[in-house]
Amino acid sequence: MTATAFCLHALGSSSEEFALLRSELAGDLDLVGIDLPGFGRSPASGGTTVEEMAVLVERAIGASGATEWALVGHSMGGKVATVVADRTVSGANGLFGLRAVVLLAASPLAPEPMAEDRRRSMLAWAEHGAIEPHHAAEFVDANTAEVLSPDRHEQAVQDVQRTDPRAWRDWLLRGSREDWSTSAGPNPVPALVLAGAEDGDLAADAQRRLTLPHWPAAELHEVAGAAHLLPWERPVEVAALVRDFWYRRIAQGPVVPADTVRVIASPRVSARTRGLLAVRALADDPAATPDALTPRQLTTLRAVARVVVPQPGGQEVDLALRVDAQLAAGQGDGWRPDGLPDDVTAYRGALDVLAPAADDGALPAVLEDVAAGRYRSDGALDAGQLRAWFEDASVDLVKQWLAHPATMSEIDYDGFANGGDGVRKQGFQLLGAGQREAWEPEGAAR
Incomplete structure (x- = not known):
C-alpha cells in the first residue's frame, strides 16, 4: 500500500502547486494537497493563524483514515507542517503514523526573515481587495529563478489572485512573525529540507541556521536552478530527491499495521503513550x-x-x-x-x-x-x-x-490501550483467554 503525503502550500498558492510533483511521484507516494484557509478553495473563515491552520490540517489527516503518512510543507506550509509534526510526535493531536517530513524552502518556527519594505509592498497589494494580475505576476516572477513556462506561470498567478486578501495580510502581519521556536524541542522525525540555490530569504544558509536545529535527523539539499517556488520550478529534481530520501531513509523500517495505528490514535491511548510509540515507530x-x-x-x-x-x-x-x-x-x-x-x-x-x-x-x-x-x-x-x-x-x-509498536502488533499486544486522558478510563472488559473486545485488532497472523 502506498503511503500518503499531505502537502501544504506556500503563501499565495494552493494545493494545485503540487500537481507536477504528484505526477512525478505516482506509485511511490500518494500526494494529497490541502488548501489552507484563505487559499485555493478553502475559505478564510477557517482561521488564518498558524494554530488554526494546523488544526485544519490535523482534521483533514484524521478524516482521511491514512495510517502511514508524511508531511510536505512549502514555505508558509512548512511552518504549519512543522507544528503538526511536533504535535503528532508528542501525541497531543491524536494522530499516529507519521513517517517523514519534507520541507521545501520552509518558513521556520521562528519569525520568518523578510525585508520590511518588501512586506509593506506586499501588504499594499491586498489593501483594497483582491491582488491585481500585475502584482500577482510580479510576486511569482520575484520568487522564481527563471520565468515559468506559460501554463505553470498562469496557474501560479491565478493562485495568487484568488487568495483571500485577509489571509494574505494575516500571514504577513502575524503568521510569518509568530515564534513557535521557544516552546518546541528537537523533533526526531526524519526530515528532508530542500532550498533553492537562488532563493532569497529562505536559501540554504537560512535553512541551516533556522530549520535544521529543530530536526536532528534531517538532511539538507540545495536545488540548482531554482529560487523559492520549488514545486513549480524543478518538480522533476524535487521528486527525485524525495523518492531517494523515502526509499533510503524511510521505506526500510517496519510499518505499523493499520488496525494497530487506529487503536494508538484512539482516545483509549494517552497522549504521552501515543507520543512514546510515535518516536519508537x-x-x-x-x-x-x-x-x-x-x-x-x-x-x-x-x-x-x-x-x-x-x-x-x-x-x-x-x-x-x-x-x-x-x-x-x-x-x-x-x-x-x-x-x-x-x-x-x-x-x-x-x-x-x-x-x-x-x-x-x-x-x-x-x-x-x-x-x-x-x-x-x-x-x-x-x-x-x-x-x-x-x-x-x-x-x-x-x-x-x-x-516497537510493529512488534507489539506482531505479538498481539495492545495493553497500551488501557484508557486515555479522559475522566473515565475505558480499560478492558473481556479478560478471559481467547476473548477479544470489539475495538481490538484481529491479532497476529501467527
Missing part, C-alpha cells in the same frame, strides 16, 4: 554514526542482534543503533551484573572481543560458547564476564525489539 537512519560505540563495534553489535533477534521480511528495526543511543543517554536498567564494568565499557570490551568472529561469519557458534561460559579470549573481558555481558545485552536487544 520512526525509521532508523542506516547511515547514522554511533554515539557510544565505534563504527566497528556498532557493526559487530548489529551482527549480534541478528543472532539474538532474527527479523525476517527485510524491514528491520536497527536494534544495535537503538541500544547505542540507550548507552549514550545512560538509560540502562539501573544495575549491572556483578563483576562487569559500567555498561558502555562492558559493551566496548565485549564487542572488541567478538569483532573477528563477526567479520569471519563465525559469530553464531562463538555466541553459543559465550552463553555457555566457555569462550576464552585475550580481550578486556574474561569468559565469565562475557557470559554475563551477553545475557545483559540480549535483554537490551529484545527490549528494543519489543518496544
Whole structure:
C-alpha cells in the first residue's frame, strides 16, 4: 500500500502547486494537497493563524483514515507542517503514523526573515481587495529563478489572485512573525529540507541556521536552478530527491499495521503513550554514526542482534543503533551484573572481543560458547564476564525489539490501550483467554 503525503502550500498558492510533483511521484507516494484557509478553495473563515491552520490540517489527516503518512510543507506550509509534526510526535493531536517530513524552502518556527519594505509592498497589494494580475505576476516572477513556462506561470498567478486578501495580510502581519521556536524541542522525525540555490530569504544558509536545529535527523539539499517556488520550478529534481530520501531513509523500517495505528490514535491511548510509540515507530537512519560505540563495534553489535533477534521480511528495526543511543543517554536498567564494568565499557570490551568472529561469519557458534561460559579470549573481558555481558545485552536487544509498536502488533499486544486522558478510563472488559473486545485488532497472523 502506498503511503500518503499531505502537502501544504506556500503563501499565495494552493494545493494545485503540487500537481507536477504528484505526477512525478505516482506509485511511490500518494500526494494529497490541502488548501489552507484563505487559499485555493478553502475559505478564510477557517482561521488564518498558524494554530488554526494546523488544526485544519490535523482534521483533514484524521478524516482521511491514512495510517502511514508524511508531511510536505512549502514555505508558509512548512511552518504549519512543522507544528503538526511536533504535535503528532508528542501525541497531543491524536494522530499516529507519521513517517517523514519534507520541507521545501520552509518558513521556520521562528519569525520568518523578510525585508520590511518588501512586506509593506506586499501588504499594499491586498489593501483594497483582491491582488491585481500585475502584482500577482510580479510576486511569482520575484520568487522564481527563471520565468515559468506559460501554463505553470498562469496557474501560479491565478493562485495568487484568488487568495483571500485577509489571509494574505494575516500571514504577513502575524503568521510569518509568530515564534513557535521557544516552546518546541528537537523533533526526531526524519526530515528532508530542500532550498533553492537562488532563493532569497529562505536559501540554504537560512535553512541551516533556522530549520535544521529543530530536526536532528534531517538532511539538507540545495536545488540548482531554482529560487523559492520549488514545486513549480524543478518538480522533476524535487521528486527525485524525495523518492531517494523515502526509499533510503524511510521505506526500510517496519510499518505499523493499520488496525494497530487506529487503536494508538484512539482516545483509549494517552497522549504521552501515543507520543512514546510515535518516536519508537520512526525509521532508523542506516547511515547514522554511533554515539557510544565505534563504527566497528556498532557493526559487530548489529551482527549480534541478528543472532539474538532474527527479523525476517527485510524491514528491520536497527536494534544495535537503538541500544547505542540507550548507552549514550545512560538509560540502562539501573544495575549491572556483578563483576562487569559500567555498561558502555562492558559493551566496548565485549564487542572488541567478538569483532573477528563477526567479520569471519563465525559469530553464531562463538555466541553459543559465550552463553555457555566457555569462550576464552585475550580481550578486556574474561569468559565469565562475557557470559554475563551477553545475557545483559540480549535483554537490551529484545527490549528494543519489543518496544516497537510493529512488534507489539506482531505479538498481539495492545495493553497500551488501557484508557486515555479522559475522566473515565475505558480499560478492558473481556479478560478471559481467547476473548477479544470489539475495538481490538484481529491479532497476529501467527
